[in-house]
Amino acid sequence: xxxRFRSTYFFLYKFGQILLHIVFxxxxxxFYTYFFGFGSVDFSYVFYFSLFLMPITIGTNYVFIYKxxxxxxxxxxxxxxxxxxxxxxxxxxxxxxxxxxxxLIYLSDFRYDSMAPISKSLLFVxxxxxxxxxxxxxxxxxxxxxKNTEETSKxxxxxxxxxxxxxxxELNYLKMQIHPHFLFNTLNTLYGFALKxxxxxxxxxxxxSNLLDYLLYQADKPFVLxxxxxxxxNDYIDLEKMRFNNTLNIEFSTxxxxxxxxxxxxxxxxxxxNSFKHGAITSGKLHIKIKVERKGQTIHFYIENTTSTxxxxxxxxxxxxxxxxxNLVYKDNYTLNxxxxxxxxxxxxxxxxx
Numbered sequence: 584x585x586x587r588f589r590s591t592y593f594f595l596y597k598f599g600q601i602l603l604h605i606v607f608x609x610x611x612x613x614f615y616t617y618f619f620g621f622g623s624v625d626f627s628y629v630f631y632f633s634l635f636l637m638p639i640t641i642g643t644n645y646v647f648i649y650k651x652x653x654x655x656x657x658x659x660x661x662x663x664x665x666x667x668x669x670x671x672x673x674x675x676x677x678x679x680x681x682x683x684x685x686x687l688i689y690l691s692d693f694r695y696d697s698m699a700p701i702s703k704s705l706l707f708v709x710x711x712x713x714x715x716x717x718x719x720x721x722x723x724x725x726x727x728x729x730k731n732t733e734e735t736s737k738x739x740x741x742x743x744x745x746x747x748x749x750x751x752x753e754l755n756y757l758k759m760q761i762h763p764h765f766l767f768n769t770l771n772t773l774y775g776f777a778l779k780x781x782x783x784x785x786x787x788x789x790x791x792s793n794l795l796d797y798l799l800y801q802a803d804k805p806f807v808l809x810x811x812x813x814x815x816x817n818d819y820i821d822l823e824k825m826r827f828n829n830t831l832n833i834e835f836s837t838x839x840x841x842x843x844x845x846x847x848x849x850x851x852x853x854x855x856x857n858s859f860k861h862g863a864i865t866s867g868k869l870h871i872k873i874k875v876e877r878k879g880q881t882i883h884f885y886i887e888n889t890t891s892t893x894x895x896x897x898x899x900x901x902x903x904x905x906x907x908x909x910n911l912v913y914k915d916n917y918t919l920n921x922x923x924x925x926x927x928x929x930x931x932x933x934x935x936x937x
Contacts, residue, residue, distance in 0.1 A: 611715055612637060618711055623699035632686045632702050639682065640712050643675045647716060648723040657727055679708050772826045783825045790818045797848075805912075806845040809882070813837060813875060816855055823859050832868045839877035846882065846934065847912045851875070853905050854886050854930055862888035865926065884932040891926075 615633035616626075623629055651671065655664035683705060691697035701707045773791060776784045797815045817835070824831055855873065862869045874885040902921075909917050916935040922928070 608637065608641060611640065614715075615711060619699050619702050619708075621699075621701055623701075625697070625699065628686070628690045628697070629699050629702075631690055632682070632699065635682050635685050636679075636708070636712065639675060639678045640715050643671060643712065643716050644719045646671050647720045652720060652723055653727065656724070657731075675712065676709065679712060680705060683708060772822055775826065787822055787825055790822050793818050794822075804848055807848040808842070809844040809846050809875075810840060810842060812846060812848065812851055813840070816852055816873070819852060819855055827869060830864055830868050831871070833871045833873070835873045837875045840875070841877065844877065844882070844936065846936070847908065850905070850908065850912075851884055851932075853902070854884070854932070857902055858886055858888035858928070861890060861928065863891040865889045865891070880936050882932075882934040882936060884934070885930065887927050887929040889926055890923075890928040 612633055615636060616629055619633055620626065620629040647668075651664055651667055655661070655667065683702065686698050686702050687693060687695065695703070770791075773784070773787055776787055794815055797811070820833060820835060824833070858871050858873075859869070862871060868889075870889045872885075872887050874883075876883045876885075906919065909919060913934060918931075918933040920931045922931075
């Protein structure tokens with residue numbers, strides 16, 4: 584059924600093309616008849632003279648639009664294009680001269696005065712023929728240009744789709760790397776509480792459940808509410824507070840938040856996780872300070888923690904994945920800076936929310 588439909592469509596398409604060409608050349612014949620009939624009353628002479636010019640005009644046009652333009656001009660083989668144009672011009676000019684002799688010998692019986700006035704002039708006959716050639720060639724070039732533009736746009740679209748698909752795959756891969764890393768650390772904390780049979784274990788499981796819900800059902804979205812990310816940062820901090828007990832001193836503040844502000848999911852939590860993983864207890868406590876602030880169209884995320892391990896915090900797998908995710912999602916609309924001082928590791932992240 585599909586093959587029959589394609590065959591029918593191809594036949595109708597070709598038939599339409601042939602019909603269009605016939606109509607066009609019929610119009611050209613009418614133009615010739617009107618043009619060469621100027622100043623003449625011998626319609627028979629004008630019609631047959633115009634009819635004799637038609638094969639010359641048709642042949643010259645088809646050489647240009649089906650050979651010279653697509654094979655040499657469009658492919659930028661300019662030398663051959665000019666050379667073959669010259670050959671075509673010489674041959675067509677020779678045939679135009681023959682057409683004038685045809686009018687003189689066969690249509691007017693060698694009576695020069697009986698010829699249609701315009702048909703006597705090689706210049707005017709040439710202008711008529713090459714005028715059609717120029718019009719048809721210009722139309723062909725325009726159509727080829729439009730076709731090339733359409734194909735280029737289509738190709739660019741396909742390339743863009745492929746790039747987007749590749750970026751999406753890479754982004755999903757990075758998320759998959761972050762999830763196990765985050766879950767592993769949290770389960771380790773829960774395991775420690777279960778061993779001690781601590782009373783806080785049920786609450787810890789509830790917090791973990793909330794985090795898993797966020798991880799499984801929200802992290803696949805391109806963007807989530809910043810308030811949701813902050814809420815789950817609080818859950819994570821509560822889990823860590825249970826683990827560290829009195830050895831944790833943490834400050835977490837937010838400023839200028841609005842309800843509809845959105846960011847990429849699981850973007851800030853890994854920084855918080857990193858501060859606990861690589862942070863060091865100094866003077867009996869792990870000190871962490873976290874601040875999320877909105878200024879106009881910019882979100883500023885700041886976190887610092889006490890540390891005694893130079894370099895490891897910056898080069899960790901988690902932070903490297905965050906860098907890659909930022910490049911994919913925010914590209915040139917973010918700034919990420921690390922400061923690895925003697926006693927403190929600091930992160931400054933600026934996101935431009937467009």
